[in-house]
Amino acid sequence: MDIRNIADNGNVERSGKRLERASSQRTGEGPSVVRDEARISAGSRETAAAVGGLAERARKDDPAREIKLAVAMKKLMGGEFDGPAVHGETAQRLLESKFLTA
Numbered sequence: 001m002d003i004r005n006i007a008d009n010g011n012v013e014r015s016g017k018r019l020e021r022a023s024s025q026r027t028g029e030g031p032s033v034v035r036d037e038a039r040i041s042a043g044s045r046e047t048a049a050a051v052g053g054l055a056e057r058a059r060k061d062d063p064a065r066e067i068k069l070a071v072a073m074k075k076l077m078g079g080e081f082d083g084p085a086v087h088g089e090t091a092q093r094l095l096e097s098k099f100l101t102a
Contacts, residue, residue, distance in 0.1 A: 050100065 040048075062068075075081060 054100065 080086070
């Protein structure tokens with residue numbers, strides 16, 4: 001048990017600089033606040049808008065969608081899309097639309 005400071009009314013401050021630290025003046029500056037930021041480039045905004053547009057088009061309720069899908073599936077399973085002419089036309093349409101639609 002350390003009782004060296006018993007005469008100081010229980011003070012456990014052992015350094016001689018206590019008075020100096022206790023009498024120091026505040027500068028008025030509080031703790032600095034760190035800000036967290038994220039910046040989105042213009043290219044990323046354009047991409048997000050394009051993806052959003054595609055998603056909106058995909059969600060659009062088309063009453064003839066089921067019929068169109070059935071016809072396309074029948075053509076696909078029947079081999080109508082298995083030829084160099086179809087592949088070339090599809091590739092050309094993709095290039096012209098910048099790969100946004102076929």
